[in-house]
Amino acid sequence: MANDNKGWDPSQLRKCDLEFEEIPRFVYNDPRVDEFISENKPVVILGSKLAKAAEKWTLDYLEKNMGNGDFTVFLSKNHKFKYYDDKKSMLKSNSDFIPPTKKLDMKLPEFIKRLREWKKGDDRLYLQQGLNNTVGPAIVHDFLNFDWNFCTSKQSKHNWGPLTSNLLLIGMEGNVTPCHYDEQQNLFAQVHGYKRCILFPPDQFDCLYPHPVHHPHDRQSMVDFDKPDYSRFPKFREARGCETVIGPGEVLYIPMYWWHHIESLMRGSYTVTVNFWYKGGPNGTVTYPLKGHQKVAVMRNVEKMLLDVLQDPKEIPPLLRAMVLGRYT
Ligand SMILES: CC1(C)c2ccccc2-c2ccc(C[C@@H](CC(=O)O)C(=O)C(=O)O)cc21
Numbered sequence: 001m002a003n004d005n006k007g008w009d010p011s012q013l014r015k016c017d018l019e020f021e022e023i024p025r026f027v028y029n030d031p032r033v034d035e036f037i038s039e040n041k042p043v044v045i046l047g048s049k050l051a052k053a054a055e056k057w058t059l060d061y062l063e064k065n066m067g068n069g070d071f072t073v074f075l076s077k078n079h080k081f082k083y084y085d086d087k088k089s090m091l092k093s094n095s096d097f098i099p100p101t102k103k104l105d106m107k108l109p110e111f112i113k114r115l116r117e118w119k120k121g122d123d124r125l126y127l128q129q130g131l132n133n134t135v136g137p138a139i140v141h142d143f144l145n146f147d148w149n150f151c152t153s154k155q156s157k158h159n160w161g162p163l164t165s166n167l168l169l170i171g172m173e174g175n176v177t178p179c180h181y182d183e184q185q186n187l188f189a190q191v192h193g194y195k196r197c198i199l200f201p202p203d204q205f206d207c208l209y210p211h212p213v214h215h216p217h218d219r220q221s222m223v224d225f226d227k228p229d230y231s232r233f234p235k236f237r238e239a240r241g242c243e244t245v246i247g248p249g250e251v252l253y254i255p256m257y258w259w260h261h262i263e264s265l266m267r268g269s270y271t272v273t274v275n276f277w278y279k280g281g282p283n284g285t286v287t288y289p290l291k292g293h294q295k296v297a298v299m300r301n302v303e304k305m306l307l308d309v310l311q312d313p314k315e316i317p318p319l320l321r322a323m324v325l326g327r328y329t
């Protein structure tokens with residue numbers, strides 16, 4: 001994956017045991033973009049103006065114009081920012097859960113100061129903030145100047161549901177969002193810096209070992225990509241993914257239910273991304289056999305139903321083993 005003339009080099013990527021296909025890249029008006037989106041396959045969209053209005057969002061500009069509200073910033077003692085569901089972590093059944101990151105409210109100038117002064121080994125920060133009316137008027141103006149015609153035309157052409165949120169993400173070089181899936185369509189617009197994105201289709205569920213649905217790390221893979229435990233997760237070796245490195249002005253379509261691991265390149269600069277999350281559209285006429293993502297939805301429903309009827313999560317494994325082992329294996 002040599003991209004020597006693209007502002008980064010392979011030495012900035014974290015080591016990973018797996019090999020990946022390249023995610024295709026097409027200019028925004030190439031018909032293959034819509035072919036890939038309609039097949040729920042990832043594609044890098046070049047030359048769109050989707051978040052072009054944000055290309056002036058340097059740290060100075062943001063500091064001057066983001067208003068003086070509090071922003072949501074996650075703190076991690078290492079390079080990983082593994083998402084967790086606060087509500088599920090409060091449940092009695094997850095009382096021994098230790099959140100891997102701390103969620104802070106921080107003023108932007110303080111965040112930017114710590115970003116600028118950060119040294120290897122310091123705690124890492126990741127600003128993740130919904131773009132809403134707390135930001136200053138200049139940012140709202142830029143936001144209104146996003147190419148809404150582009151993303152709205154994708155939303156209607158592919159029968160997506162409503163836009164649910166735009167997250168502004170400002171990450172430190174080397175930050176990693178570990179492998180997980182979301183239940184939304186995602187236009188992931190890279191604004192500043194470079195991010196390496198590793199994606200796996202939903203049918204690789206059995207190679208990526210997600211936490212149980214009721215766990216705070218629901219939807220996140222249990223496999224540590226830096227040091228996979230092949231005795232616990234033997235099928236991880238068989239995982240077949242695709243990857244790309246996206247830079248300023250490039251948009252990655254992350255299809256709903258597709259697993260994604262995202263890293264801000266090491267020894268790169270800070271990264272700025274704006275994502276566009278859309279609810280999935282109606283299923284339409286169901287055809288058989290079900291698609292990978294539909295089977296994931298079925299498995300999620302089975303886990304939810306079992307928790308609902310058994311109440312104690314510890315009762316789920318023995319019941320599933322009794323049902324499957326020796327009978328369906
Ligand atoms: C890790 C972090 C900051 C976080 C902590 C706690 C709760 C939620 C989240 C959250 C949600 C989305 C992202 C953006 C992106 C990954 C990336 O760009 O790093 C991604 O996964 C997507 O756009 O779907 C990042 C985060």
Ligand SMILES: [Zn+2]
Nearest residue numbers: 180181182260
């Ligand atoms: Zn995600």
